[in-house]
Amino acid sequence: xTHLGYLLAGWGLSSLAILLYAFxxxxxxxQLSQRVPAEHARWISSPRQNNG
Amino acid sequence: MTGNVQxxxxxxxxxxxxxxxxxxxxxxxxxxxxxxxxxTDPDIRFHPETGEEFGQFDAVRLLYIHVPLISVTYLAFxxxxxxxxxxxxxxxxxxxxxxxSSAEVGTLTCALVLATGSIWGRPVWNTWWEWGDVRIMSxxxxxLMFLGYLxxxxxxxxxxxxxxxxxxxALIAVLDIPLINxxxxxxxxxxxxxxSTLSEFKIEDLTLFTLMFGILISLLVMTWLILHRFRIxxxxxxxxxxxxxxxxxxxRQIDTKEKQR
Amino acid sequence: xxxxxxxxxxxxxxxxxxxxxxxxxxLLIAVAIVLFKTLGNASLFFYPVDxxxxxxxxxQDRRFRVIGVPQPGLVETALGGVQVIVxxxxxxxxxxxxxxxxxxxxxxxxxVPVVLQGAxxxxxxPALDKLLNPxxxxxxxxxxxxxxxxxxxxxxxxxxxxxxxSG
Numbered sequence: 060x061t062h063l064g065y066l067l068a069g070w071g072l073s074s075l076a077i078l079l080y081a082f083x084x085x086x087x088x089x090q091l092s093q094r095v096p097a098e099h100a101r102w103i104s105s106p107r108q109n110n111g
Numbered sequence: 112m113t114g115n116v117q118x119x120x121x122x123x124x125x126x127x128x129x130x131x132x133x134x135x136x137x138x139x140x141x142x143x144x145x146x147x148x149x150x151t152d153p154d155i156r157f158h159p160e161t162g163e164e165f166g167q168f169d170a171v172r173l174l175y176i177h178v179p180l181i182s183v184t185y186l187a188f189x190x191x192x193x194x195x196x197x198x199x200x201x202x203x204x205x206x207x208x209x210x211x212s213s214a215e216v217g218t219l220t221c222a223l224v225l226a227t228g229s230i231w232g233r234p235v236w237n238t239w240w241e242w243g244d245v246r247i248m249s250x251x252x253x254x255l256m257f258l259g260y261l262x263x264x265x266x267x268x269x270x271x272x273x274x275x276x277x278x279x280x281a282l283i284a285v286l287d288i289p290l291i292n293x294x295x296x297x298x299x300x301x302x303x304x305x306x307s308t309l310s311e312f313k314i315e316d317l318t319l320f321t322l323m324f325g326i327l328i329s330l331l332v333m334t335w336l337i338l339h340r341f342r343i344x345x346x347x348x349x350x351x352x353x354x355x356x357x358x359x360x361x362x363r364q365i366d367t368k369e370k371q372r
Numbered sequence: 373x374x375x376x377x378x379x380x381x382x383x384x385x386x387x388x389x390x391x392x393x394x395x396x397x398x399l400l401i402a403v404a405i406v407l408f409k410t411l412g413n414a415s416l417f418f419y420p421v422d423x424x425x426x427x428x429x430x431x432q433d434r435r436f437r438v439i440g441v442p443q444p445g446l447v448e449t450a451l452g453g454v455q456v457i458v459x460x461x462x463x464x465x466x467x468x469x470x471x472x473x474x475x476x477x478x479x480x481x482x483x484v485p486v487v488l489q490g491a492x493x494x495x496x497x498p499a500l501d502k503l504l505n506p507x508x509x510x511x512x513x514x515x516x517x518x519x520x521x522x523x524x525x526x527x528x529x530x531x532x533x534x535x536x537x538s539g
Contacts, residue, residue, distance in 0.1 A: 061153070061168040062234050069173045069230040070144070073180065073223045077332060080219055084339040088124030091346040099349045100124075100342070154526060158481065160444050165481040167522065236519045237477030243417065243437075251406055259399040265392035301417045303487060305524040314526040 124342035132335045139328040146321040147175035173231040175321050179329035180224045185288055187217030187333060188257065192285035195278035204348055207274040210281060212340035214260050216333055221254040236303060245294040246304040249287055256284035270348050418487055421463035428492050428511060437489050438513060439521060440468065441536060444482040445504030458497050460506050461488070462536035467507035471497040473516045480520060490515030 060066070092100070125133075154171035155164050194210035197203075228247065229239050241247055260280045267273035295306045308314050314322065419427065421440035440461035447458040456471045459482075470488060480486060490513050497503075497512035 060148075062170040065170060065230050065234055066148075066172055069227045070147075070176055072226055072230075073176050074140075076219065076223055077336070081336060081339075084336065084343060085123060085125075088339055088343050088346070089122065091343060091350060092123050095346045095349050095353070099346065158483065161482065163481065165479065165484060167479070171526070234478055235522050237479070238519045241519065248406060252403055255399050255403050255406065259396050259403075262392045262395040262399060266396060303519060303521055305522050308524040308526055311524060313524055318526050 124339050124346070129335060129338050132331060132338070136328065136331040136335055139324075139331060143175065143321070143325050143328050146317070146324060147172050151175075151317050151321050167235050170231060170234045173227055175325045177224065177227040177231055178322055179325035180220050180227060182326045183329045183333040184217050184220040184224055185292070186330070187213045187220060187337065188253070188281075188285050188288060190337070191217060191257075191281050195281040198274055198278050199282075204345065207270070207278075208341050208344035208348065209337075210274075210278060211264060211270075211344050212337045214257055214277075214281060215340055216336045218254065218257045218261060219336075220329075220333070221250065221257065225250060225254060241303050244303045245298045246291055246302065249291040249294055253284065253287045253291060256280070256287065260284060270344075270351060421461050421468050422466035424492075424513070425466055425468055431492055433491050435489060435491050437487055438468070438515075439463075439485060439487045441485050442470075442480070442482050443467075443505055443536065445502075446482065447499045447502045449499045449502075451498045456498065458499050458503065458512075460503055461486075461513075465536060467505070467536070469497045469500065469503065469507045469509075469512040471512055471514050472518060473514070477518045477520045479522070480518065484523075485521040487519045487521055488513065488515040489517035 151172070153169045154167040156166045157163070158165055190213040191210050194206050194213060197206035198210055225247075228250075232241070233239050260277055263280060264270075264273045264277050294302060295304045299306075309322075418437045418439040421438060424431070424436065424438045438461065440463045443460040443462055445459065449456060449458060451471060451473075454473055456473050457476055458469070458471050461468050461470050470490075471493075472488065472490075477486065493512055493514045494510065495512070496508075496510060497506075500506055500508065
């Protein structure tokens with residue numbers, strides 16, 4: 060395969076940058092979730108019913 | 112039937128939908144790598160007179176990531192502009208969080224567009240960078256403007272105070288996109304970038320499929336990133352508001368104590 | 373007295389907001405530099421071969437960029453101890469001979485348009501007699517920078533090379 064170094068640099072850099080950013084988002088999301096009450100998270104769409 | 116609604120504990124910003132999206136993106140990316148590196152052919156043509164091989168050879172495989180990144184960059188910034196306009200009209204946290212999230216994701220992909228373009232340009236054009244190329248320059252300006260947008264958002268302590276000026280910046284910056292997109296037509300023979308391949312249908316078969324598949328996968332990835340970044344922006348705002356409320360309460364208590372003295 | 377003393381956390385918060393403001397100012401400067409660079413390079417926009425030939429006297433020994441299609445028949449030779457590649461560039465039916473110093477671009481090939489940077493020289497290029505279809509007009513462009521303008525065709529069997537009218 061020609062230009063393998065360029066291919067690895069381009070694909071590697073892009074994948075790595077997006078993966079690192081995704082992990083950073085997950086980490087920051089987890090940190091914030093500990094500090095903010097769950098009722099503010101609108102994406103939890105199935106709250107448990109407590110009939111007690 | 113009446114009952115108390117008890118929310119489950121909030122552990123992170125994932126939801127069932129975002130998990131499905133995340134797994135689909137990862138699987139799709141793996142398929143894209145196989146298509147781009149192993150199933151598609153390198154760009155090799157034969158000179159009709161000399162019989163020599165010419166073309167981009169395997170460097171063409173960089174386009175399967177470079178072009179999808181451009182597509183999602185445009186889309187992320189357009190979403191940011193629409194959300195910014197939405198914020199200026201409605202003034203709600205939802206629009207502002209969407210604008211902020213899509214701007215951040217778009218800035219990341221825009222940086223990668225410039226990087227992958229530069230890496231592709233070295234073997235194909237014989238240069239890492241071309242200051243005189245209108246498309247490269249207008250893309251760099253777009254990147255810098257959105258970097259400025261993000262800096263502006265951080266310059267204000269209160270997210271609410273940052274929202275309005277940031278929305279105005281986003282609406283100005285997005286005007287650069289038509290210039291980037293049309294530059295190869297408007298400047299034609301005066302710029303280094305080639306004209307649009309897709310609009311002239313100069314691509315077909317597996318090469319076209321791989322490019323389209325790449326765009327689809329990068330859309331999934333972009334959606335996942337914006338979704339999570341949106342949820343973070345939302346929680347950050349709630350946390351900030353809670354901090355402000357706590358500070359007001361504390362101040363009131365101090366004032367009450369001082370008055371009692 | 374205590375009330376007038378600035379609180380440490382406020383000072384720190386103010387300082388932490390200074391950095392993005394500085395970054396914003398630096399970005400504005402960066403945009404200005406980019407615009408300046410681009411506009412500065414506007415004078416180096418590409419002349420197609422026919423325009424470069426037309427403005428030959430006007431350009432004198434000034435450096436400029438020229439875009440054209442290299443013709444088959446590349447000649448490698450030496451000029452003043454420096455390795456050069458000599459070929460003919462065309463646009464339509466206008467031709468110009470070129471002597472390019474240094475390594476050509478990796479994907480340089482006859483029929484694939486190139487952007488060259490250099491200046492006009494009022495004499496024949498070296499090895500003129502070996503060129504297949506030279507301009508042979510007593511001038512040549514001496515260049516030292518070459519970039520390839522790749523086409524937008526990705527159909528391997530249908531891609532066509534650029535040719536000159538009488539080439």
